[in-house]
Amino acid sequence: MTATSASTYSKGLVGVIAAQTALSSVDGVNGVLTYRGYNIHDLAERTLYEEIVHLLFYGRLPNAAELAAFQTELAANRKVPAPVMEHIYAAPRKAAPMDMLRSAVSMLSYYDKETEDISLEATRRKGLRLVAQFPTIVAAIYRARKRKAPVAPRPKLNHAENFLYMMYGEKQSQLENEAMNLYLVLLADHSLNASTFTARVAASTNADLHAAVTAALGSLKGNLHGGAAEATMNMLLEIGTIDKVDEFVDRAFATKRKIMGIGHRIYKTGDPRARHLLEWASRLEEAQGKGQRYVDMALSVERAVLRHRELYPNVDFFSAPLLYYLGIPTELDTCIFATSRIAGWTAHVIEQYQDATLIRPGAEYIGPKSEVFVPLAQRP
Secondary structure, eight states, X not given: OOTTSOOOOOGGGTTXXXXXXXXXXXXXXXXXXXXXXXXXXXXXXXXXXXXXXXXXXXXXXXXXXXXXXXXXXXXXXXXOOXXXXXXXXXXXXXXXXXXXXXXXXXXXXXXXXXXXXXXXXXXXHHHHHHHHHHHHHHHHHHHHHTTOOOOOOOTTSOHHHHHHHHHHSSXXXXXXXXXXXXXXXXXXXXXXXXXXXXXXXXXXXXXXXXXXXXXXXXXXXXXXXXXXHHHHHHHHHHHOSGGGHHHHHHHHHHTTOOXXXXXXXXOSSOOTTHXXXXXXXXXXXXXXXXXXXXXXXXXXXXXXXXXXXXXXXXXXXHHHHHHHXXXXXXGGHHHHHHHHHHHHHHHHXXXXXXXXXXXXXXXXXXXXXXXXXXXXXXXX
């Protein structure tokens, strides 16, 4: 379409193809998600997150030697500059974790020697550093809010293991580590979602990677995107017990209250990631064997919703209890999301640099057409 040709307004850009990508595809009709052609079901419980990062960055899954080298490189870049850590620990107690993360990432640009270099090679190196540093930052945010000292990363642990270790100060069980790895794998990329689109818009101006990621974090914060898992778990906590689910859902439909974690802009028959998150949240629930059963409650919410409308859980719906059973406070859920999605954001920024096109959509003006100007002294 040329700059002068007619165009049609699409609210929320529904149906508008704004970019081409080789990173991930979403088939909403059939409920299929792929990363570079690999079905998410084939990757979900058979790969480490590091393999997915390699796939997104370099276009292929690594062999054993490449994976070992990539893990070593990630481990070598986990450390965060001292001033950034000091900033995290100096934040007021009321500071939102996502605001702390966004500020920390912006600060990292001060200390990265390649910040202003937007070449593909430099951007890939910076992306690797950010992938390595995100868990360190998020773990520090968790510990700072609990008034606990940060835990230094352990290079011999894989990405998911090290993340939980830095949060809790000791290595977690194999089940918990595998559950965290699964979560990171499933949320690494998802086509042109709101935060990824934001990152690509920023990158299209030739803004550097740190700037694009900081912008993406701003988009991710909202409860209609990354904040939905937090909102979902808070909803389950509000319901309280399984016997109150039907009443809650009926009232929500009667008052037009949004039920968090249910429904998706793209998927019409269910989010393919949800079944894996459900399975692993159930495993954690069974392993802990005590307290409220939030997976059962979530399933009851799903059934109650289906009595009203054909809406299915999205990725956040079962992420919520999975993260809860990993001991993560709900207010940190969106930060955990970002810790996975940083891989996809980086890969999309690289694609956008290669595209080298400024993203600048038009807007349909609906204001007054020809107002008569009145000088200040004559205005009533």
